[in-house]
Structures are given as structure tokens and as C-alpha cells.
Amino acid sequence: MENWAEQTQVRPGFRERVEALLRDRWQEPVIVLRLGDTDLGFDVPGRRLDGTVKGKRLIRRFFWNILRGIGTAVMAVFALANGATPGRPLQRATQVSGPENAMVLDLADRLRGLSGPWLACSPSCVAVVETGPTYVDPADAPPPEIVWEARKPQAPELSLRKRTLTWPDGSRFEFPLHGRSEDQHLRKYLEFPDVVHWNGR
DSSP: OHHHHHHHHSOTTHHHHHHHHHHHHHOSOOEEEEBOOOOOEEEOTTBOTTSOBTTSSHHHHHHHHHHHHHHHHHHHHHHHHTTOOOOOTTOOOEEEEOSTTOTTHHHHHHHTTOSSEEEEEOSSEEEEEEOOOTTSOGGGSOOOEEEEEEETTTSOEEETTTTEEEOTTSOEEEOOBSSHHHHHHHHTTEETTTEEOTTOO
């Protein structure tokens, strides 16, 4: 059932379109991975956990905090009623971290609101490409759009095994993949400890 859900959310053809776009642009072998949930958790001074800038949108934050408190209380009562230990259901894992005004924020802010983000990388480049929703027929989808791109020496250091991008200022993005199918796709290119076979094994 889970495999069927993943396949319906990412129809064949989208990855191939992104690969073709960037292979032509970069003239290098390309690995393309569908990113998972872009509702990221932040650990950056001056940013809230959800990535919004501290000190802005205070009225909306006030009502959101009330709503979140009510939701947490309801979940705690539900957990206790079912014999479970109440946790923190609305707590996010941290994927974006770094110092104030971190270099990672350029990428992280562009990810917000994307509906079909893909991470594309080559030996000297890395990019994020938007294709729109990936459950539609690729023929009906808009052309892929590059929303962020970096080339060496400005590109962050990529570790596919750790699934991280790390910038010179120490800021870091731990990129989530879109389910097991993307994990399996990545394994075709990766060899322990961190050897990348750009054309596949």
C-alpha cells in the first residue's frame, strides 16, 4: 500500500525531465532525487522553528500558538485515554541549522511553498528544481524550473550518504527524501563509505 502511494505521488517521467534539463545545462552526469516534506525545522538565530523571521507576523503567531496549544492538549488527552505516553506531536525535527544570517537560508527560504521539489547534483554543481505536483501526468505539467543553483567553488559540500549540504560558514541542510523509492534510487549510485558512482554502478 505504501509503495502504491509513493508511485502515485511521483509518476514516471518527472525525474527524467529534470535529468535531461540539467544534463544539457551542466554537461555532466546528474543524480536527481525527489525531496520529501519541505515543512522544515530550523535552528538558526533570528528564525523560529518553522523558519519564519522572529519579530514579524506577531498577531498571526499569537493565534497560531493558541491553536497549537489546544491541539497539543487534545492529543495529550487522546494519548492518555488510550494508555500511551503523551508526546509533542507538533515538534519538528531540525533540518536547517547554522549561525545568524546563515548561507543555508537562501536555499531553505526558496524551498518554502514548492509542491514538487527535486535535488539535482553532479560532480561540480547542485540545484533544486520545481516540477509542480508529481501525481499528475508529466505531459500536463509545466516545464521544470530551477529555483536554486550553485557551482563549485561556491557550491556547498554535498554528502549523499549523510544527506547533507554544508556551507563554508558551517550552516547545514539535512535534506529529506520522498520515501523508500528515493532511498532505493540513491543506492544505485552510492557505495560505502561515501563513494559516488555518477553513472550508476
